[in-house]
Amino acid sequence: MNTKQSELLYSEACEHIVGGVNSPSRSFKGVGGGTPVFMEKGKGAYFYDVDGNRYIDFLGAYGPIITGHAHPHITHAITKAAENGTLYGTPTILENQFAKMLKNAIPSLEKVRFVNSGTEAVMTTIRVARAYTGRNKIVKFAGCYHGHSDLVLVAAGSGPATLGSPDSAGVTANIAEEVITVPFNDSNALAEVLKKWGDEIAAVLVEPIVGNFGIVDPAPGFLEKVNELTHDAGALVIYDEVITAFRFTYGGAQNLLGVTPDMTAMGKIIGGGLPIGAYGGRVDIMENVAPLGPAYQAGTMSGNPASISAGIACLEVLQQEGTYEKLEDLGSQLEQGLNKLMTNYNIPGTINRRCGALTLFFTTQKVTNYEDADKSDDRLFQQFFHKMLDRGINLAPSKYEAWFLTIAHTHQDINETLTAAEQTFKEMSE
Ligand code: PLP
Numbered sequence: 001m002n003t004k005q006s007e008l009l010y011s012e013a014c015e016h017i018v019g020g021v022n023s024p025s026r027s028f029k030g031v032g033g034g035t036p037v038f039m040e041k042g043k044g045a046y047f048y049d050v051d052g053n054r055y056i057d058f059l060g061a062y063g064p065i066i067t068g069h070a071h072p073h074i075t076h077a078i079t080k081a082a083e084n085g086t087l088y089g090t091p092t093i094l095e096n097q098f099a100k101m102l103k104n105a106i107p108s109l110e111k112v113r114f115v116n117s118g119t120e121a122v123m124t125t126i127r128v129a130r131a132y133t134g135r136n137k138i139v140k141f142a143g144c145y146h147g148h149s150d151l152v153l154v155a156a157g158s159g160p161a162t163l164g165s166p167d168s169a170g171v172t173a174n175i176a177e178e179v180i181t182v183p184f185n186d187s188n189a190l191a192e193v194l195k196k197w198g199d200e201i202a203a204v205l206v207e208p209i210v211g212n213f214g215i216v217d218p219a220p221g222f223l224e225k226v227n228e229l230t231h232d233a234g235a236l237v238i239y240d241e242v243i244t245a246f247r248f249t250y251g252g253a254q255n256l257l258g259v260t261p262d263m264t265a266m267g268k269i270i271g272g273g274l275p276i277g278a279y280g281g282r283v284d285i286m287e288n289v290a291p292l293g294p295a296y297q298a299g300t301m302s303g304n305p306a307s308i309s310a311g312i313a314c315l316e317v318l319q320q321e322g323t324y325e326k327l328e329d330l331g332s333q334l335e336q337g338l339n340k341l342m343t344n345y346n347i348p349g350t351i352n353r354r355c356g357a358l359t360l361f362f363t364t365q366k367v368t369n370y371e372d373a374d375k376s377d378d379r380l381f382q383q384f385f386h387k388m389l390d391r392g393i394n395l396a397p398s399k400y401e402a403w404f405l406t407i408a409h410t411h412q413d414i415n416e417t418l419t420a421a422e423q424t425f426k427e428m429s430e
Pocket residue numbers: 062116117118119120122145146147148207211212240241242243267268
C-alpha cells in the first residue's frame with residue numbers, strides 16, 4: 001500500500017504538533033512504531049486516506065461513531081445548527097429537548113448538565129460527590145480510563161489496600177493519595193478498601209462494562225455488590241458510561257444490566273461525533289451544582305447548538321427499529337469468523353464481545369480484569385495491527401482497545417475483514 005503522503009504529512013506534523021498527534025492514543029507507539037495514517041474523508045463504514053487508499057473502519061473514533069461516518073441525518077442537523085449560529089452563551093430549546101431525550105432513555109438521570117468532553121463529565125461527578133458527601137477519597141478500578149483529569153490519572157498502589165501513586169508527571173503525590181485502585185470484578189478487594197477507609201470515601205467510580213482494557217463484562221452480581229458495599233459505607237456510585245451509553249442498547253449499560261448508579265458520566269456517542277460530555281444523577285445530589293449549590297462547574301462551550309443538534313440527530317438514528325439487532329448480528333459474524341480463523345491457523349486468542357463492540361486479546365486465558373488483558377501478547381498484536389492496516393482494515397493502535405462496529409457496516413464488509421484476517425493469521429503462523 002502506498003502511504004507516501006501520510007509519511008510526508010506525519011513528518012511535518014512532528015515539526016509542529018507535539019508527537020505529531022493531538023492525542024497520544026493516535027500515535028503508533030503501542031504498536032512498535034510506524035506512521036499514523038492521515039485520513040482525508042470518512043463515509044459510512046469507510047475511511048479514505050490522503051494517498052487514496054480505502055479502509056474499513058473499526059476504530060469508530062474510539063467509540064463516538066456508531067451510525068457510520070457522515071451520516072446524512074447528523075450532517076444535516078449540524079449544518080442547520082451552524083446556519084443559526086454556532087454558539088450563543090444563552091439557554092436554547094435544543095438543550096431542553098436533548099436533556100429530556102437523555103432522561104427518557106436513562107431514568108437514573110433525574111437532572112443533567114452538558115459539558116464538552118468525557119473528561120469534564122467524570123471530573124465533575126467526582127467534585128459533586130465530594131461536595132455531597134463532604135469526603136475526599138475515591139475508589140476506581142485498575143485499567144479503567146476516565147479521562148485525563150488529575151484524580152483519575154492515578155495508578156494502583158502495591159496492593160488493594162494501599163493508596164495510589166501518580167500515573168502522569170504533573171499529578172502530585174497529594175492528589176494520588178486521594179485515590180484507591182482495586183482490580184475490576186473483585187468485590188472482596190473493594191470490601192477491604194471500604195472497611196479500611198469507608199468513612200473517607202466520597203465515591204466509587206466504575207465503567208459498568210469496561211471499554212478501556214478491551215471489552216470486559218462485569219461478573220454476575222459484581223455491580224450489585226459494588227452498589228451494596230458503597231452505599232453501606234455512605235459513599236456514592238458513579239458510572240462512567242462515556243463509552244457504554246447508547247453503545248449496546250438505546251440507553252446506558254445500566255439499562256441493560258438493571259443496576260442503578262447515583263451519578264453517571266457520558267460522552268462520545270451522545271455528541272454524534274462532535275465534542276460533548278454530560279453528567280447527571282439523583283436530584284438531591286445534582287442540586288449541589290452551581291447555581292443551585294456550592295459545587296462549581298461551568299463552560300463557555302457547554303450545550304453549544306452544533307454538538308447538541310448532532311447528539312439529538314444521532315439518538316434519533318439509533319431509535320430506529322433494528323439498530324442494536326443489526327450491531328449484534330454484525331458483531332456475532334465478526335466474532336465467529338475471527339474465532340474460526342484463529343483455530344484454523346493456531347493463533348492464541350480470546351474474544352470478548354458485547355453487541356457491536358469486541359476486543360481480540362492474543363491470549364487463550366479468559367479476560368476478566370486488567371491483569372488478564374495485559375497478558376495479551378504485544379508482539380502478536382503489533383504484527384496483526386500492521387498487516388491488517390496494510391490490507392485496508394483500520395483498527396485502534398493498541399492491544400487494549402475495542403473494535404467498534406457501526407450500523408453502516410455490512411455483512412460484505414465483515415467478509416472482507418475476515419479475508420484480510422485470514423491472510424494475516426496465515427502469515428503470522430508461518
Ligand atoms: N471515560 C471513558 C470510559 C473513556 O473511554 C474516555 C475516553 O476515552 C473518557 C472518559 C474521556 O473522554 P474524553 O476523551 O471525551 O475526554
